[in-house]
Amino acid sequence: MAAPHETGKGLSQGARNALPLMLFMIIGFAAPLLTVIAYSFMPPRSFGLTRAPTLDNYADIFASNSYISFGWSMLFAALTVALLALICYPIAYGMARLFGRWSPILTLLFTIPLFVSENVRLYGWILFLIKNGVLLGTLKSWFGIEPESILFTPGVVLLGMVYVYLPFMLFPMTLGVSMVPNETREAARDLGASRWQVFREVELPLSMPGIMIGLLLTFVLAVGAIAEAKVLGGQTIIPITHDIEIAFTYAQNWPLGAALAVLLMIVVGTLVMLVLKRFDLDAILGKR
Amino acid sequence: MLKTPLSRRNFMQRSTAFAAAVAAGAKFTTTPAHAAREKELNILCWEGYNSAQVLDPFRQDKGATVKAESLTNDPTMVNRLRAGETKIWDLINVNNPWARKIMAPEGLIKPLDRATFEPYFDKMMPAFKAPYKWAMDEKGEQLIGMAQRFGPYCFVVNTDKVSRKTAEDQGWNLWNDPANDKKYGVLESDDWNVFNICCIAGFDPFKVHNDDEVAKFTETAKRVFKGAKVVGDIATMNQSLVSGEIDFHLTGGTYSASPARADGAANIRGITPNSGPMEGGKGGIVWIEITSPVNNPELSPLATEFLKYVQDPKVAHTVAFAEGTFNPVAQMGNKECFDLFTKEELDAIQWDSLEEEVARSVEYDIVPDYDKLLDIMTAAKKEASAG
Numbered sequence: 001m002a003a004p005h006e007t008g009k010g011l012s013q014g015a016r017n018a019l020p021l022m023l024f025m026i027i028g029f030a031a032p033l034l035t036v037i038a039y040s041f042m043p044p045r046s047f048g049l050t051r052a053p054t055l056d057n058y059a060d061i062f063a064s065n066s067y068i069s070f071g072w073s074m075l076f077a078a079l080t081v082a083l084l085a086l087i088c089y090p091i092a093y094g095m096a097r098l099f100g101r102w103s104p105i106l107t108l109l110f111t112i113p114l115f116v117s118e119n120v121r122l123y124g125w126i127l128f129l130i131k132n133g134v135l136l137g138t139l140k141s142w143f144g145i146e147p148e149s150i151l152f153t154p155g156v157v158l159l160g161m162v163y164v165y166l167p168f169m170l171f172p173m174t175l176g177v178s179m180v181p182n183e184t185r186e187a188a189r190d191l192g193a194s195r196w197q198v199f200r201e202v203e204l205p206l207s208m209p210g211i212m213i214g215l216l217l218t219f220v221l222a223v224g225a226i227a228e229a230k231v232l233g234g235q236t237i238i239p240i241t242h243d244i245e246i247a248f249t250y251a252q253n254w255p256l257g258a259a260l261a262v263l264l265m266i267v268v269g270t271l272v273m274l275v276l277k278r279f280d281l282d283a284i285l286g287k288r
Numbered sequence: 289m290l291k292t293p294l295s296r297r298n299f300m301q302r303s304t305a306f307a308a309a310v311a312a313g314a315k316f317t318t319t320p321a322h323a324a325r326e327k328e329l330n331i332l333c334w335e336g337y338n339s340a341q342v343l344d345p346f347r348q349d350k351g352a353t354v355k356a357e358s359l360t361n362d363p364t365m366v367n368r369l370r371a372g373e374t375k376i377w378d379l380i381n382v383n384n385p386w387a388r389k390i391m392a393p394e395g396l397i398k399p400l401d402r403a404t405f406e407p408y409f410d411k412m413m414p415a416f417k418a419p420y421k422w423a424m425d426e427k428g429e430q431l432i433g434m435a436q437r438f439g440p441y442c443f444v445v446n447t448d449k450v451s452r453k454t455a456e457d458q459g460w461n462l463w464n465d466p467a468n469d470k471k472y473g474v475l476e477s478d479d480w481n482v483f484n485i486c487c488i489a490g491f492d493p494f495k496v497h498n499d500d501e502v503a504k505f506t507e508t509a510k511r512v513f514k515g516a517k518v519v520g521d522i523a524t525m526n527q528s529l530v531s532g533e534i535d536f537h538l539t540g541g542t543y544s545a546s547p548a549r550a551d552g553a554a555n556i557r558g559i560t561p562n563s564g565p566m567e568g569g570k571g572g573i574v575w576i577e578i579t580s581p582v583n584n585p586e587l588s589p590l591a592t593e594f595l596k597y598v599q600d601p602k603v604a605h606t607v608a609f610a611e612g613t614f615n616p617v618a619q620m621g622n623k624e625c626f627d628l629f630t631k632e633e634l635d636a637i638q639w640d641s642l643e644e645e646v647a648r649s650v651e652y653d654i655v656p657d658y659d660k661l662l663d664i665m666t667a668a669k670k671e672a673s674a675g
Contacts, residue, residue: 045659047371065667068674126524131531149533152518234518235476238673243666250478251662252363 039258046255057259066260069240070267072229076154076239077222080161081215084169087162088214089177092170096178110167122160122231126151129232152234160228165221169214176210177203212279216272223268240264325378329590331356332365332373333381334577336437336610337598346597352590361479362386369396374583378591381579384422385654387433388578392425397580398587399430400595406431408599413621415646422578422651433580434595436607437615439637440560440574440645441480441652442487444540446529447555455536459561459571462536463488463508469515473537475525480539482661483573483652485509492566493573494653497661505661509668512538519669522547522613529556542637543575546614550636558638560645572649576618601625609633616642 011019041053044060095103113121128134131149139145150156180203188198204211226241235242240260247257329352331337338356347354359365362382369380374396382391391397402418409418416435423433443462445455449471455462462468474481486493489508491501517534518524526548528534541558548556564571579598581591598607604619605628616637619625629639638645655661 047367065670065674068670072673123523126527130527131533133531151533230476230520231524234473234516234520234524235669236518236673238670243670246478246666249364250361251659251666252367253659 036258036261039255040262042255042258044255045251045253057255058263060256061259061263066240066243069238069243070264072237073223073225073239073241073264074267076158076161076225076229076237077219079158080165080222080225081169081219083158083162084166084218085211085215088166088169088173089211092173092177092210095170095174107171110170114167118164118227119231121164122227125156125160125163125232129156151232152236154233154237157228157233157237160232161222161225164225164228165218168221169218172210172214172217173207174210176207176212176214179210180206208279212275216275220268220272223264325586325588326590327352329354329379329588329594330377331379331381331594332368332377332582333358333379333579334360334437335612336607336615337381337579339610339612341606342598342603342610345603346594349597350590350593354590354594361477363479366390366396369582370394375585377582378584378588379579379594380582381577383652384576384578385652386578387580388422388424388426389654391580392430392432396583397432398583399425399432400434400581400592402431404592405434405595408434408596411599411622412618416618416621422576433578434599435576435578435618436598436604437617438574438576439542439615440558440572440642440649441539441541441543442484442558442560442572442649443536443538444525444529444545444556444558445536446532446534447557449532449535452557452559455559456562459564460484460487460490463512463515463538466515468535470517471535472516473518473520473525473528473534474512474516475537475539475544476519476521477539478662478665479658480573482655482658482665484539485512485665486655486661487564487566487571487573488512490565493655494566494650496656502657502660502664506664506668509665510671513665513669513672516672526553526556529553542642543613543615545638546636547612549638550614550632554635558645560641560648562648566650568650570648570650572645573652574646574649575652601628605629608637 035049038049040057041055042049042057043051043054044056091106095106099106126133129149129151130136131151132140136147136149139147184202184206185198188202193201224241226239226245229235229237229239229242241264244257244260244264247253247260251257327350331354333356335358336342338358343354343356346352365380365382366386369377369391380391380397387397406418409416409420409423412420412435419428419431420435423431423435425432443455445452447455450462458465463472483493485505485508486497486501489501489504491497491504497505513519516538518528520528522540522544525534525537525540525544529537530548530553541560543558545556545558561571563569566573579595581587581595597603599619601619601622601624604617604622604625608615608617608620608629614633614636616639617625620629634640
């Protein structure tokens with residue numbers, strides 16, 4: 001009698017069982033991606049995949065000022081990640097080590113906004129920051145001061161991105177900090193390390209998996225951000241995602257939009273790979 | 289067995305059509321070719337026709353499943369049909385030139401029975417009497433759609449900051465005055481922004497443009513976007529006008545100002561310039577929606593029923609004040625329909641000046657070199673964002 005895993009010729013039983021899921025993954029993830037890549041090689045403003053492939057869309061992008069949009073997306077994603085790292089580490093440390101029974105409440109407070117649509121939250125910020133709105137209106141009526149509105153400026157876009165992506169940095173970071181065994185800190189202190197040395201040589205390296213996941217996750221999300229620049233920034237900056245949206249809507253140039261999306265994937269993918277090459281996640285997660 | 293052999297080429301074509309259908313959304317279940325579609329209707333439209341207020345009574349009356357998807361620009365909707373979605377949709381609701389000049393010649397829509405539908409035009413406002421130009425094909429033989437919502441669409445001002453008279457007299461030159469920098473916004477309606485930047489630059493948008501005009505367009509687009517305080521959607525524009533962040537905004541009219549006016553902000557007003565660079569020295573542009581049956585091989589019989597349904601005075605009033613934006617409807621020419629509008633509703637849609645604004649406007653048309661001008665404008669927007 002054959003063992004359950006033996007199938008003779010063809011696929012093993014395991015592979016056969018995994019087939020539906022594999023097909024689902026291919027249709028759900030690989031097919032749309034391949035479609036976008038294929039579209040990027042179609043002639044500009046065409047609507048099918050049956051035309052002769054061309055590099056025209058890529059040539060158009062390099063001849064245009066799309067680098068401005070790429071630049072804004074990269075810059076704001078980098079600034080968001082840097083600011084969030086500075087803001088979130090102390091909070092993560094507090095949640096993992098200091099706040100005790102208040103930690104779950106804080107977690108809840110940071111999580112609740114995720115249940116509200118991002119656009120609704122951003123429009124809430126508009127009502128708060130707009131001229132004669134909650135902030136400026138209160139300052140005017142209570143103190144008689146009328147500062148200039150900061151709405152529709154690049155600074156508010158950054159504020160919006162930091163606000164929206166904070167949980168995506170905070171929670172992996174909290175996990176990372178909580179992974180550091182207390183004994184290692186105590187051992188370091190017993191061996192004469194200063195508080196700074198404990199932080200730099202023990203806590204930071206050991207919490208690096210969580211920090212790295214937070215940094216990568218936030219960067220990838222932030223580089224694809226669009227609503228903050230559109231809603232809070234009033235399009236004072238045009239990120240690359242907005243460029244892609246215009247290509248797919250008003251311009252009806254799907255191949256150009258696809259080529260921009262492919263380039264964005266390449267740029268982000270390359271950056272992520274470079275970071276992963278420098279910080280081996282498997283190694284810091286202790287898998288080898 | 290397949291009726292036609294599967295070659296590499298038709299495999300690719302079928303794959304593309306399939307991909308387009310999938311992209312249209314899984315919510316639209318594909319119907320077997322042989323199945324009747326008596327009880328289902330799919331509408332591709334501007335917002336309003338997709339509201340429950342409009343659709344629910346029809347659904348209940350017909351016992352039908354009616355799905356409507358709303359988009360906010362014409363080219364996207366037309367290109368959805370071009371990409372193979374004629375098999376999905378039964379009705380398409382876009383602005384006037386697209387039916388007559390684009391969709392009918394390309395075979396994307398089907399004609400209506402003139403004897404059945406032309407009598408409805410006779411009950412509309414006088415300008416819409418049959419044969420109504422934009423509801424007919426280019427030869428003037430076939431009726432290709434029904435008219436309903438319309439409105440002038442140029443720009444909007446806060447009359448507390450810029451009086452109606454000043455705005456109408458100065459017209460598009462508001463954007464040629466450097467003193468107005470950072471006092472205005474631009475509605476994110478890029479196709480209309482192309483028209484309006486042409487008007488600011490001083491030439492008619494609806495013609496092929498020479499090199500000098502393209503150069504002037506480029507310079508104007510850069511200047512307009514550099515001077516804009518905010519570019520955003522209708523809600524952002526109205527909020528910014530009401531709060532005092534901006535004094536006026538480019539691209540707008542009854543369609544965009546009516547939600548603010550209905551909310552009591554009577555100082556927010558759509559403006560049609562007294563004069564401008566269009567034919568006959570006209571300064572404004574007016575849009576008229578045309579709803580047409582799609583050239584769907586399995587067209588639902590409910591498509592024509594729906595077109596009749598929205599002609600009913602009560603339903604036409606509901607369409608005019610469906611959720612989103614509020615607009616005049618051609619059916620207001622019928623007293624039975626007009627009487628349903630309250631004073632506040634008439635004020636929200638600027639009924640007091642509608643006739644004169646329409647008289648000062650040309651009808652929305654196709655811009656022959658739209659793609660080129662849009663690319664220039666998009667680049668100008670990016671350049672402005674670089675400071």
